[in-house]
Amino acid sequence: MSDSANIEFALQDNEEFISQFRDYKLQMIWAKKCTKCGSGTNLHMLNFGGFAMCCTDRFCGTQMQPYKKCTKCDATSSEYTLRCKNCEVKVLELADIHQQVHDAKKKMKRVSRSYSCGKITLKEKEKIHAECKEIKKRCKASLKTFIL
Numbered sequence: 001m002s003d004s005a006n007i008e009f010a011l012q013d014n015e016e017f018i019s020q021f022r023d024y025k026l027q028m029i030w031a032k033k034c035t036k037c038g039s040g041t042n043l044h045m046l047n048f049g050g051f052a053m054c055c056t057d058r059f060c061g062t063q064m065q066p067y068k069k070c071t072k073c074d075a076t077s078s079e080y081t082l083r084c085k086n087c088e089v090k091v092l093e094l095a096d097i098h099q100q101v102h103d104a105k106k107k108m109k110r111v112s113r114s115y116s117c118g119k120i121t122l123k124e125k126e127k128i129h130a131e132c133k134e135i136k137k138r139c140k141a142s143l144k145t146f147i148l
């Protein structure tokens, strides 16, 4: 994908549309055992806001911040991360392909309407329709490369 760098930019106002292609979730992981001594943990409210898991052994007392884990690729990230940086690339590419198909269909309808109103010639209509069909064909082909 040569223009994948532009995809995020083009789609950034279209969160609702994109979200239907998001096939992963970021799960918050809370430590059930102390990573230092192996004791149990308790949920602990932090003074500056937020929560952490705290070792129940009062001599250890290690605090463990929750973190996030992707349900699809298992990548871990900070608790404040909103998107998996691995999986989001594919989501955006997929959304972009669907957007292109959608746009091509819309354009074909618009052009058909212009033709029936006598604004464009049959030749012009057919030329644009052929272009749109080509886009749809290309998109279908690239969708096949997405194995989810």
Ligand SMILES: [Zn+2]
Pocket (backbone or CB within 6 Å): 034, 035, 036, 037, 038, 039, 055, 056, 057, 060, 061, 062
């Ligand atoms: Zn501990």
Ligand SMILES: [Zn+2]
Pocket (backbone or CB within 6 Å): 024, 070, 071, 072, 073, 074, 075, 084, 085, 086, 087, 088
């Ligand atoms: Zn992921």
